[in-house]
Structures are given as structure tokens and as C-alpha cells.
Amino acid sequence: MAAEAVVDPGTALAAGVGDLLTACAALAEVDVHGVAFTALAETAGALERVRRQVAGLEARVLAAVDADGRWATGGARTLPAWVRQITGAHPATAARRVRTARALRDVLPAAAAALAAGDISDEHVGVLIRHATDTPARVAQLADPEMGEEFLVGCAAGLDVARFTRLVAHWAIRTDPDAADRSYADDLDREELFISDVPGGSLLRGFLATANATALKEALTARTGVPPAGDTRTPAQRRAAALNGITHLALDSGTLQPTARIRPHLAVTTTLDTLLALTAAAAPHDPDCTRRAGATACICTTTGSTDGSGGAGGSGGPGQSDAGTGGGQDTDVLARITADLDPGVLAGVEAATLADNTPIPFTLLARLACASAVHRVIFGPDAEILDVGREERLFTTAQTRAIIARDRHCQYPGCDAPPGEGEIHHNLWWYAHHGPTDITNAILLCWHHHDHVHAQHITIERHPTHWTFLDRHATPIGTTPITTPGTPPTPRAAPSTSGSPPSTGAPPSPGASPSSGSPPSTGSPPSTGAPPGT
Incomplete structure (x- = not known):
């Protein structure tokens, strides 16, 4: 009986990635401007699936590198630092990739399989990591056969990221309401506004909790109204004008410090x-x-x-x-x-x-x-x-x-x-x-x-x-x-x-x-x- 050939995983991985690079190089030479729209649309959908599968493969590779431990022999202090050396990525991007790889390996196996198959995107995975793995109670709930990870991954396959985010947020509050209350209080404590003077004006930067940010956006929208015909301002310019108008209303109404000798103005x-x-x-x-x-x-x-x-x-x-x-x-x-x-x-x-x-x-x-x-x-x-x-x-x-x-x-x-x-x-x-x-x-x-x-x-x-x-x-x-x-x-x-x-x-x-x-x-x-x- 002839012995079956044993394929080394490392060789198969290198060969597969090499074939992928060769295919990408060949595709780069294609003049896509002459392709019919129907074909372009189908290609865009297929490429999204390929991108997801590549993201899943990258997460598996980084998880294996993390488990191997030899990444530290080259002088890198952390695995994200090693990723930066290999890929040239931004520190925040490198940290996110490592965090994703570890979460898929340790607590989100169903999501890892769905990402590798191209059924969900790495953005869906990011939503799960942020909202479903941040407390022990939520990690424990992921193992539930009816309302756990399998349920969430099934929803992710049929929802865009924005709607999936809202669904997981509801799931997280129901799973651990006490953590949701603590998060709300923490967000209020994080609120801040910086007004930095720059040549010609000031630069605004800060953070508002969800409810207060929504209230501000509603106020700006109400103040802006429907732009009249001929209004060429950008939405950002209209928001700035709305903020100026609200400021005038507050100062001119006399409601701020009404008993002051000189009202603020x-x-x-x-x-x-x-x-x-x-x-x-x-x-x-x-x-x-x-x-x-x-x-x-x-x-x-x-x-x-x-x-x-x-x-x-x-x-x-x-x-x-x-x-x-x-x-x-x-x-x-x-x-x-x-x-x-x-x-x-x-x-x-x-x-x-x-x-x-x-x-x-x-x-x-x-x-x-x-x-x-x-x-x-x-x-x-x-x-x-x-x-x-x-x-x-x-x-x-x-x-x-x-x-x-x-x-x-x-x-x-x-x-x-x-x-x-x-x-x-x-x-x-x-x-x-x-x-x-x-x-x-x-x-x-x-x-x-x-x-x-x-x-x-x-x-x-x-x-x-x-x-x-x-x-x-x-x-x-x-x-x-x-x-x-x-x-x-x-x-x-x-x-x-x-x-x-x-x-x-x-x-x-x-x-x-x-x-x-x-x-x-x-x-x-x-x-x-x-x-x-x-």
C-alpha cells in the first residue's frame, strides 16, 4: 500500500499565500473601467468576501504567533509592537488586530469560523468584542445555546454593522444591566470639552455621553432646519452656524446669570x-x-x-x-x-x-x-x-x-x-x-x-x-x-x-x-x- 503524502502546514500556508499574491498581481493589470456594471457589482461582493476571509486568516496567524511566544526574541516588548514592526501599522491598528485575534481564539469561536468563511466581517467581530466580551457576565452568556454567541453570529450574517451594533447593545444591557449603568456613569465622567485658541479662531474637541451628544445633535438639527435653495454651505458649516445661533439665543435671552450685575455677553x-x-x-x-x-x-x-x-x-x-x-x-x-x-x-x-x-x-x-x-x-x-x-x-x-x-x-x-x-x-x-x-x-x-x-x-x-x-x-x-x-x-x-x-x-x-x-x-x-x- 502506497503511503499518503503528508503536507506540511507551513508549506501549504506559504504556497496558498503565494498563489493569492500572484492572483492579486494579475488582477492589478486588469482595466476595470471597461467592465460592465453588473460584473463590477458581482466582483465587489466577491472581493468583500475575500477580504473577510483574509481578515480571518490574519487573526488565526496572529493568535498562533501569540501562543508561540518567540515574537519577543526580536526585541519587541509586546505583540502589538511586533505587529507594527512586521506590518508598519499604526499603534492603534496593531493593538486592535491583536485584540481581535485573542478574542476570536479564546471566547468567540463561532465568530472566528464565520469570519473565516466570509459570512461576517471583521467590523461585526469588533462589535462583538466591544459589547459582548467586556464583562464576565456577558462572556458567560455567550455560552448560552439560545441567546449566546451562536444567536449573535446568526444575526450578524443578516444585518449591516450599524443595525448589528444596536442589536448587540440591547443584548448587552439585558445580559448585564448593572454594567450598563456603570458604563453610563463612566461616560458622564468622561465628558469634556476643549476650546483651543488657534490663529483666527478656536478649535473644539471633546467627548459627550450618548444622551447628551444626541441632545446636542437634535438641537443643532432643529436650529439648522431645511437648507434653503441656493445654500452652498457644507453640513459642517451649517452645524457651526447653528451652534453660533444657539449661543446667541442663550446669551441674548438673559437666562444665564439673570441676577448678575452685568449679564454674560x-x-x-x-x-x-x-x-x-x-x-x-x-x-x-x-x-x-x-x-x-x-x-x-x-x-x-x-x-x-x-x-x-x-x-x-x-x-x-x-x-x-x-x-x-x-x-x-x-x-x-x-x-x-x-x-x-x-x-x-x-x-x-x-x-x-x-x-x-x-x-x-x-x-x-x-x-x-x-x-x-x-x-x-x-x-x-x-x-x-x-x-x-x-x-x-x-x-x-x-x-x-x-x-x-x-x-x-x-x-x-x-x-x-x-x-x-x-x-x-x-x-x-x-x-x-x-x-x-x-x-x-x-x-x-x-x-x-x-x-x-x-x-x-x-x-x-x-x-x-x-x-x-x-x-x-x-x-x-x-x-x-x-x-x-x-x-x-x-x-x-x-x-x-x-x-x-x-x-x-x-x-x-x-x-x-x-x-x-x-x-x-x-x-x-x-x-x-x-x-x-x-
Whole structure:
């Protein structure tokens, strides 16, 4: 009788891996771009099964290396360190591979067989290791013939990793509820938030327990809402804007430290000279306008204002028409609210600072000053305080109510944010040179679009029937109609690229002022609250 040939396992393993490498090298030469989609889809599924089987083989090999023990003779202090030397993997990846190999060998034999057969993935195995092997009670439950490892592996074969994770989490809580409670308490203790200052802002990093993280995500989602048409921001950018909005709501509501002498808020310190330079830099530049004696900025006159808040001769809104009109007078423009700044005027001017003495750029100062309460402090030559003025806002309560009654929501094209989530945007130079702010030169914007208008130096023109938004190159961004009492509610229009106003808009509340911007005749405020300032 002929003797059967005995195949050495090491030889078979090396030969099989060699054949696999040869096959992979041959497949690398195939031009997959010319293959039909059906064949590509079938290949993708087959490759996933191969990848799983390779992961199972790797786990078995590492488990054998671990049991052999000779990996330590080469100087490696731990098996993950040896894996790093052999594979060049990241330390966390090497540790995960070793942890998987040991768990499959010691407590998850059914999962090891399913992974080797390609029925489940290494990600399914990772879920089992994290949630089913972390306490003695759960390891013991794995041996249960009905609700143990065999049950979980059978579920894994038919579920994607996300759904399988939820199933195993339920299994883990039912198996060891006391451990689940301890884990929840530990997660709360782990909660932390780092706000690290970096050039231009701060970097946020931290950890929240599941419930609190879910609550935060729900709040951000509710604040973000459905993005309007034309919103090109990424989801991450929208989440950042939502967080900023929630911060404003918390600070402006007055609920934080309500009994404090000064409620927590953003404080900016600047000199009078800086404010004067800022208003000069924000002045319109038109070849036809005149200069007030002693002023560094030109003051433009009204062109055809018919809204009752000021006629020709400088008592109404500015009428410069350098944006797209070649410098000629545009009688259709009742007011122009510009967020552009002349950097030449600001050269050499002292920067304003936050409370911790961090300097801020002039565009940000203009944005904050636009809706701030101003508190005057006069110092003597030796830094002694000579005078402390009372806090004042640029708009009276009646003016604010009138603007809300007229605009009703953020007027940026396509935005419906309510008044309580926004501020009044206006001309700083008008207040400096003409005295109290005229509501003709003011518009309601939400916090996000108020930031956007200043950051992008957007100019807003008021026409008899609509607002026109122009970028810093005088190219129209979009329009928003100015509604009057009795206008029926219609859907909001998305931002347009033409200069013509859309035919839709939200109506003001009953008793609101006409589109002229004059205050309402009644003393009762509208139903919405005045937008808070910065």
C-alpha cells in the first residue's frame, strides 16, 4: 500500500499565500473601467468576501504567533509592537488586530469560523468584542445555546454593522444591566470639552455621553432646519452656524446669570478714534457727494426719497449709485446700506480688543458695532476714570419695533429666520454724521446672514418695492420684496442672480408701518420680540 503524502502546514500556508499574491498581481493589470456594471457589482461582493476571509486568516496567524511566544526574541516588548514592526501599522491598528485575534481564539469561536468563511466581517467581530466580551457576565452568556454567541453570529450574517451594533447593545444591557449603568456613569465622567485658541479662531474637541451628544445633535438639527435653495454651505458649516445661533439665543435671552450685575455677553473695547475711523472707512465713495467740514468721509445726499422719512438734501437715506450705475444718480434707490470698508482709512488705526485683550479685525468690529449697546468710559492722562456714560443703543425701542413690523423676518434672499434670531443691520457712517439712526437705512438680518453680509462686504440697496443685495463688485446676489400691510402670504423666493425682485414675500403684522420705514402709528409692539443686540 502506497503511503499518503503528508503536507506540511507551513508549506501549504506559504504556497496558498503565494498563489493569492500572484492572483492579486494579475488582477492589478486588469482595466476595470471597461467592465460592465453588473460584473463590477458581482466582483465587489466577491472581493468583500475575500477580504473577510483574509481578515480571518490574519487573526488565526496572529493568535498562533501569540501562543508561540518567540515574537519577543526580536526585541519587541509586546505583540502589538511586533505587529507594527512586521506590518508598519499604526499603534492603534496593531493593538486592535491583536485584540481581535485573542478574542476570536479564546471566547468567540463561532465568530472566528464565520469570519473565516466570509459570512461576517471583521467590523461585526469588533462589535462583538466591544459589547459582548467586556464583562464576565456577558462572556458567560455567550455560552448560552439560545441567546449566546451562536444567536449573535446568526444575526450578524443578516444585518449591516450599524443595525448589528444596536442589536448587540440591547443584548448587552439585558445580559448585564448593572454594567450598563456603570458604563453610563463612566461616560458622564468622561465628558469634556476643549476650546483651543488657534490663529483666527478656536478649535473644539471633546467627548459627550450618548444622551447628551444626541441632545446636542437634535438641537443643532432643529436650529439648522431645511437648507434653503441656493445654500452652498457644507453640513459642517451649517452645524457651526447653528451652534453660533444657539449661543446667541442663550446669551441674548438673559437666562444665564439673570441676577448678575452685568449679564454674560461678548464685550469689545475700543477707542473713540477707532470708532471714528471705522465710520469713515464705512462711508460711501461717490464722486458726486460732498464732504462735511472736518470729516474724513464723504456724505451723500438722498436721491428721490418718497417714503416720508427724508427728502432730497441729505435728511433721508444715502443715494450714491456707484454700484453698477457708473456713478450717476439712480432715483430708484432710496437707501444703500454698505458693509464695505476702505482699508486705506484704517491703516495705522489701533485695533479693538475682546475682554482678554485679543485684537479683532475691523470687519468684525463693524459687525459687532452694528448691533451693540455702546458704553462710554472716559479716562484721564493717568488712567483715572473721569466719566462713565450710560449704555445706549443705536436704535430706540420704537424704531426697532417698526423695523420688525416692516421686515418680519431676515430679509436676506431665501431666509425666513424670525426677528428673535436676528439683529438690525444699518449704516455706521450715517449714525456718525447724521445723528440718530434712520430706519430707512436699516434692515433685519438673522445672525448668520448678518455675519455673512459683513464678512463678504455686501451692499444692500433699498428700492420702493424691494431690497437688492450686491456683492463687493456690485454684482446682484438676489432680491427680497418689501411688503406692505394686506399683502397675502406667499412662499419665499430663493436667492436669484438677476436684479429683478421676486414676486413673493411674507407680509408684515397688522398695524405695521408702510414700506417707508416710519414707525407704526400705534403704541403697541408687534407680536414678536425685538431682536437682541450683540
